[in-house]
Amino acid sequence: MKKLINDAESVVADALTGMAAAHPSLSVDVRNRIVLRATGPRPGKVAVISGGGSGHEPLHAGYVGYGMLDAACPGEIFTSPVPDQMLEAAKRMHGGAGVLFVVKNYTGDVLNFEMAAEALAEEGIEVASVLVNDDVAVQDSVYTAGRRGTGATVLVEKITGALAETGAPLADVAITGEEVNARSRSFGIALTPCVTPAAGEPTFELGPNEVELGIGIHGEPGRTRIPAGTARELVRIAMDAINEDLPLTGDVLVMVNGMGGTPQIELYVVFAEVAAYLREKGATVTRRLVGNYITSLDMQGFSVTVCRLDERLTLLWDAPVETPALRWGR
Amino acid sequence: MDTRFFAAWLEECARVVHEQRDYLTRLDAAIGDADHGTNLDRGFTGIRQALAEHTPPTPGALLALAGTTLVRKVGGASGPLYGSALRQMGKALGDAETIGLAELADALETALQAVRRLGGAEVGDKTMVDALSPACAALRLAVAEGIKPQEALSRAADAADQGAKDTISMQARKGRASYLGPRSIGHQDPGATSTALILAALRDVAVAWAES
Numbered sequence: 001m002k003k004l005i006n007d008a009e010s011v012v013a014d015a016l017t018g019m020a021a022a023h024p025s026l027s028v029d030v031r032n033r034i035v036l037r038a039t040g041p042r043p044g045k046v047a048v049i050s051g052g053g054s055g056h057e058p059l060h061a062g063y064v065g066y067g068m069l070d071a072a073c074p075g076e077i078f079t080s081p082v083p084d085q086m087l088e089a090a091k092r093m094h095g096g097a098g099v100l101f102v103v104k105n106y107t108g109d110v111l112n113f114e115m116a117a118e119a120l121a122e123e124g125i126e127v128a129s130v131l132v133n134d135d136v137a138v139q140d141s142v143y144t145a146g147r148r149g150t151g152a153t154v155l156v157e158k159i160t161g162a163l164a165e166t167g168a169p170l171a172d173v174a175i176t177g178e179e180v181n182a183r184s185r186s187f188g189i190a191l192t193p194c195v196t197p198a199a200g201e202p203t204f205e206l207g208p209n210e211v212e213l214g215i216g217i218h219g220e221p222g223r224t225r226i227p228a229g230t231a232r233e234l235v236r237i238a239m240d241a242i243n244e245d246l247p248l249t250g251d252v253l254v255m256v257n258g259m260g261g262t263p264q265i266e267l268y269v270v271f272a273e274v275a276a277y278l279r280e281k282g283a284t285v286t287r288r289l290v291g292n293y294i295t296s297l298d299m300q301g302f303s304v305t306v307c308r309l310d311e312r313l314t315l316l317w318d319a320p321v322e323t324p325a326l327r328w329g330r
Numbered sequence: 331m332d333t334r335f336f337a338a339w340l341e342e343c344a345r346v347v348h349e350q351r352d353y354l355t356r357l358d359a360a361i362g363d364a365d366h367g368t369n370l371d372r373g374f375t376g377i378r379q380a381l382a383e384h385t386p387p388t389p390g391a392l393l394a395l396a397g398t399t400l401v402r403k404v405g406g407a408s409g410p411l412y413g414s415a416l417r418q419m420g421k422a423l424g425d426a427e428t429i430g431l432a433e434l435a436d437a438l439e440t441a442l443q444a445v446r447r448l449g450g451a452e453v454g455d456k457t458m459v460d461a462l463s464p465a466c467a468a469l470r471l472a473v474a475e476g477i478k479p480q481e482a483l484s485r486a487a488d489a490a491d492q493g494a495k496d497t498i499s500m501q502a503r504k505g506r507a508s509y510l511g512p513r514s515i516g517h518q519d520p521g522a523t524s525t526a527l528i529l530a531a532l533r534d535v536a537v538a539w540a541e542s
């Protein structure tokens with residue numbers, strides 16, 4: 001399998017070197033694997049820090065900047081970062097008002113962030129965590145590791161980042177992050193598996209006329225596979241799953257997200273179907289994103305995330321943001 | 331069993347994990363995210379480097395250093411789990427210079443408790459607990475029977491191996507594999523498999539030790 005890499009072992013470091021060269025607004029510590037705002041910590045502001053495996057770009061490092069994250073900790077591809085990264089990022093970026101960790105619900109992420117939080121607390125730095133678990137594809141979550149964190153992570157990072165910028169206290173920022181998570185649901189469908197640089201082969205097999213339903217973002221297989229259908233049919237499956245869990249009414253933010261290898265034109269085809277579905281349900285799309293925001297390397301497919309907005313969350317969503325991957329209002 | 335014995339064990343783990351890296355990663359590709367082999371290889375390579383720089387004086391300090399190194403290098407679910415297991419094992423061994431089989435059995439039990447506390451997995455959830463738990467039980471029984479260390483550790487390794495194989499028919503309830511629901515059945519758990527390799531390494535070192 002062809003890849004634009006120099007060496008499978010050095011992909012993460014090489015990409016971080018590239019990010020540093022491309023974005024002077026970031027301070028990239030390639031050795032310690034942390035990406036920080038070049039402006040450094042701001043006194044009195046809660047530091048919002050996230051992290052997770054690499055391969056989901058632009059998540060998380062692409063969201064470091066004004067109005068969003070203070071720091072990101074990229075792990076190896078699809079592998080949670082280690083506690084030292086979060087510890088170092090928090091020490092360098094906290095401005096005396098505490099640190100918020102935005103954590104996607106995966107056993108590895110949860111355990112590594114927990115260890116970092118314990119170590120930070122020992123150093124006297126206040127820390128809170130928001131656990132994102134928006135993926136409705138994970139059923140009977142009592143018998144599993146619980147729902148995965150997927151698309152809503154982008155929304156939680158944007159909105160907590162905006163609130164932190166106003167100087168809000170840690171507890172408020174954390175509660176708002178939980179609120180965004182509670183109001184959001186996602187569902188993903190893959191047309192192809194992805195290929196990790198280390199493995200060099202697809203993470204699962206999928207026939208030419210099959211799609212995988214209920215995928216996560218780590219190239220792991222989903223719940224079921226079915227014969228491929230039209231965009232309209234696939235969107236209906238995704239939206240029905242979401243609507244069953246969180247009735248879709250009122251004002252909603254919609255993110256139609258590409259998994260990394262999906263042409264933008266197809267994402268617009270999907271968005272049209274999502275918008276039509278929501279209209280039919282009586283919901284009003286008031287904010288939207290269409291593009292690659294949380295990916296799975298080169299996987300083809302999409303995920304859709306819906307968040308039921310209220311006035312306050314809408315204002316926080318609209319607040320200025322200036323990061324490599326998301327920017328408006330500034 | 332002294333510090334050199336445990337250093338030899340870790341060295342053997344590093345060798346075996348490296349050799350079986352692609353196999354472990356393939357197992358993880360089937361029901362996880364295809365990184366378990368690379369994760370552990372990175373971790374045990376890190377242990378090898380740490381020990382080359384400085385070998386702690388006691389078995390307890392050695393295992394604690396190895397555990398901390400895994401936490402710092404591995405990431406994923408297995409980093410904190412194996413890292414805490416080794417750290418707690420090291421703590422349990424205290425600063426004794428040599429370790430008897432009974433102390434080793436107790437320390438392994440401590441490792442199991444650390445994994446269960448952190449990850450919340452029970453026997454039957456299709457995780458490393460399914461290999462570690464029967465190994466602990468076999469070792470405890472062997473200690474009670476008063477048999478030789480190399481035979482006792484051989485029974486523990488066999489129990490772990492059987493435990494890993496038994497995960498094939500299980501449905502995962504913890505970790506990434508749980509997202510597959512019933513589709514996780516029919517695949518051997520990568521973490522249980524690496525636990526079996528680590529305990530086989532312990533047996534092999536004990537056998538070589540007894541012979542020399």
Ligand SMILES: Nc1ncnc2c1ncn2[C@@H]1O[C@H](COP(=O)(O)OP(=O)(O)O)[C@@H](O)[C@H]1O
Pocket residue numbers: 078079080107108109358362363365366369370405406407408409411445448449450451456457458459504505506519520521522
């Ligand atoms: N909660 C848990 N308790 C015990 N072991 C677990 C738990 N979650 C995962 N594991 C073990 O970790 C292994 C996966 O490790 P690895 O692939 O390195 O991490 P990740 O799952 O984060 O990619 C699984 O095969 C399983 O044995």
Ligand SMILES: [Mg+2]
Pocket residue numbers: 358362363364365366406
């Ligand atoms: Mg894995």
